[in-house]
Amino acid sequence: MRKKGIVIGTVLSMLLVVLTGCGKSTAGLTKVRLQEVAHSIFYAPMYVALEEGYFQEEGLDVELTNGNGADKVMTAMIAGEADIGFMGPEATIYVYNEGNSDYAVNFAQLTQRAGNFLVGRSNDQNFAWSDLKGKTVIGGRAGGIHISM
Template sequence: MKKWAVWLCSLLLLLPLVACGNDADQKEKTLTKVRLAEVTRSIFYAPQYVALAKGFFEEEGLDVELTTTWGGDKTMTTLLSGGADIALVGSETSIYVYAQGTNDPVINFAQLTQTDGTFLVSRKKIDNFTWEMLKGSTFLGQRKGGMPQMVGEFVLKQHGIDPHQDLKLIQNVDFANIANAFASGTGDFVQLFEPTASIFEQEGKGYIIASFGTESGRVPYTTYMAKQSYMNKNKDIIEKFTRAIYKAQQWVESHSTAEIAKVIQPYFEDTELDIIETVVDRYKSQGSYATDPILDEEEWNNLQNIMDEAGELPKRIDLDTLVDSSFAKKVMND
């Protein structure tokens, strides 16, 4: 075979590889980067990790860069300072920001969870629990002004317990250290998120005896939000982001807890698969995962009632002022 023929054959063999490489490069270039800050890493946010793991964001042309900012205050600071485009955090934070006065309010545009995500854990096993048992006890709660603590107080009052008079309420322990404080002997009861609650139960350190999510009803507990200025300039990104989340919500709704647990496991490498499955099942069975991204007026009013009951509501704010469900409604009707 002549040299030119050999050269031509080699070139033809290389062309598909080059084309594939160019296609990959082109795909990478066409994805729009979105910086997402989540308030904590939690199985409570399973649909979000499904959206990431199943490629739902990429299908919408988005390259979502996820950062865990550990705490509502830090998450909101990151969003307001331009360190993130979108934040996943409790809706109460948008009310706090608006009440302080701002020309660029933070707008809730898609809901991820629709109940509280904490559980009441007892140090001792209780077969026939009643809320009256908390009277006179030491209760290790969550951070003052945060949604978990406000829901906790709201539920206690619903059961005729004054959290500041009828028990010793501890709420000055940093969020990250609450579980360790209880494990070290602080408190008779503690309010914990999963998977810590289930891990404690598995290890015999505590026992889940009630769900604050079941007791408090539906609230926009964790939502996606962005500054109004960002949303005005990037309506297409907000719509695509919301569509990806809706796909994930529908996927979670239609698949088994075992399938969900397996998909999100890479985001919880230090947690055993059986624990992840237990937690997903617990949240799914009590309706914590929103099945669509719409934040409705009843939920919004319930949120403000809970904040008001805790003495943390700066002022009542209409739904339309801080909630924009137009993107959620659009993707649901597509």
């Protein structure tokens, strides 16, 4: 019985030591509610910074949520449910053009390249952009920044 107690005590002690480093304290950090428009490989540096604790090192407790669309991200910002939104500038333009005095301010560019790409039904080794003349091409969602450019 004594041997069993020692084994259980040892295992619990080891778990305590291992799990002590797992929790990330957010005491004393500034809470920032960040809402992204969609998960994207282009946001990889941000995901790494979140996972590696870089924001916490700078005194920030960043809470990331997915808004599933720029319109929803903007709505969350206007409603006070998000402090920062990752989205294209079109949502801000729409809100501003509606005469809303509480519109978002675009202040940074997260990615250096657009995440747009062309997808075809078959592989064409000799593709040229001129091949699209007369073809039907589906762009981004209606009203999206890709259509407006």
